[in-house]
Amino acid sequence: MMGDMHAVTREALGAALVGASLLVLACQENAVTASSAETRNRHAERARMVEQQIVARGIENAAVIAAMRRVPRHLFVSRSEASQAYEDHPLPIGYGQTISQPFIVAFMTEALDLDGSEKVLEIGTGSGYQAAVLGEVAGEVFTIEIVAPLAERARETLAGLGYDNVHVRAGDGYLGWPQEAPFDAVIVTAAPDHVPQPLIDQLAVGGRMIVPVGEDAQNLVLLRRTETGLEQEAVMPVRFVPMTGLVRTAEREPGD
Numbered sequence: 001m002m003g004d005m006h007a008v009t010r011e012a013l014g015a016a017l018v019g020a021s022l023l024v025l026a027c028q029e030n031a032v033t034a035s036s037a038e039t040r041n042r043h044a045e046r047a048r049m050v051e052q053q054i055v056a057r058g059i060e061n062a063a064v065i066a067a068m069r070r071v072p073r074h075l076f077v078s079r080s081e082a083s084q085a086y087e088d089h090p091l092p093i094g095y096g097q098t099i100s101q102p103f104i105v106a107f108m109t110e111a112l113d114l115d116g117s118e119k120v121l122e123i124g125t126g127s128g129y130q131a132a133v134l135g136e137v138a139g140e141v142f143t144i145e146i147v148a149p150l151a152e153r154a155r156e157t158l159a160g161l162g163y164d165n166v167h168v169r170a171g172d173g174y175l176g177w178p179q180e181a182p183f184d185a186v187i188v189t190a191a192p193d194h195v196p197q198p199l200i201d202q203l204a205v206g207g208r209m210i211v212p213v214g215e216d217a218q219n220l221v222l223l224r225r226t227e228t229g230l231e232q233e234a235v236m237p238v239r240f241v242p243m244t245g246l247v248r249t250a251e252r253e254p255g256d
C-alpha cells in the first residue's frame with residue numbers, strides 16, 4: 001500500500017518533476033510559489049471531483065475514496081489537458097488512447113474488493129493513472145501496455161510519484177504476466193470481444209477479474225474464480241477502447 005507519503009508531498013514532488021522545464025525559464029522563487037498555488041488548486045478540484053462524481057454516485061469503499069483523493073490525476077495527462085483532469089469524462093493521452101473517466105476507475109477498483117495485500121494485474125496501462133490508484137489500495141501491481149511509448153511514459157510518471165510497488169511492462173496483455181501469476185485480482189481497461197483465457201488461468205482461486213467485454217455494445221463483467229470454476233455477472237454497460245493485438249486472432253473458448 002502506498003499510504004506512507006502525504007498526498008500533497010507526493011503531488012508537489014510530481015508537479016515539480018512535470019514542471020521542470022518551466023522552472024528553467026522562471027525565477028526560482030516565483031516558480032515555487034506558482035507551483036504551490038497550483039498544487040492547492042488541484043487538491044481542491046480533486047476533492048470536488050471525489051465528492052460529486054465518486055461518493056455521490058455510490059462508491060463506498062473508504063480506501064478507494066482515499067486513493068481517488070490522493071492520486072494527482074492532472075500529472076497523468078499532458079499539460080494542455082491538465083485543466084480538465086478532474087472533469088467527468090475520459091481524456092486523450094496520445095496514440096489514439098484515453099485515460100478513463102474517474103468514476104469508472106473508482107468503480108472498477110471497488111469491484112475488485114481489495115484489502116491492501118493483494119497482487120494485481122492490470123491490462124492497459126495507458127497513462128498509469130488506474131495503476132497508481134491500484135498502487136494505493138493493493139500490495140503490488142503489475143501492468144502491461146501494448147503501445148511501448150505509453151508504457152515508457154507511464155513508468156516515468158509512476159516512478160516520479162514514488163509508486164515503487166507498480167511494475168510496468170510493454171507488451172500484449174492478452175497473454176497476461178505468467179512469471180508473476182497467480183494474481184489475486186485482474187483488471188482489464190481495453191475491451192476484448194471475449195475474456196482472454198490466459199487471464200482466467202492466471203487468476204488465483206478466490207480472485208476477482210473486472211473486464212469490459214464486447215465490440216459496439218460492451219458490458220463490464222465481474223468474474224470470480226471458485227474452487228470449481230468461474231462465476232460471472234454483467235455489472236454495467238460501458239464504452240472502452242478496443243483491446244488490440246493477439247485478441248483479434250485468438251480463438252474464443254467454447255461457450256464464450
Ligand SMILES: C[S@@+](CC[C@H](N)C(=O)[O-])C[C@H]1O[C@@H](n2cnc3c(N)ncnc32)[C@H](O)[C@@H]1O
Pocket residue numbers: 097098099100123124125126127128129130131144145146147150171172173174189190240241242243244245246247
Ligand atoms: C482506456 S485506455 C487505459 C487507461 C488506463 N488504465 C489509464 O489509467 O490511463 C486502454 C489502454 O489499453 C491498451 N491496450 C489495448 N490493447 C492492449 C493489449 N492487448 N495489451 C495491453 N494493452 C492494451 C491501449 O493501448 C490503451 O493504452
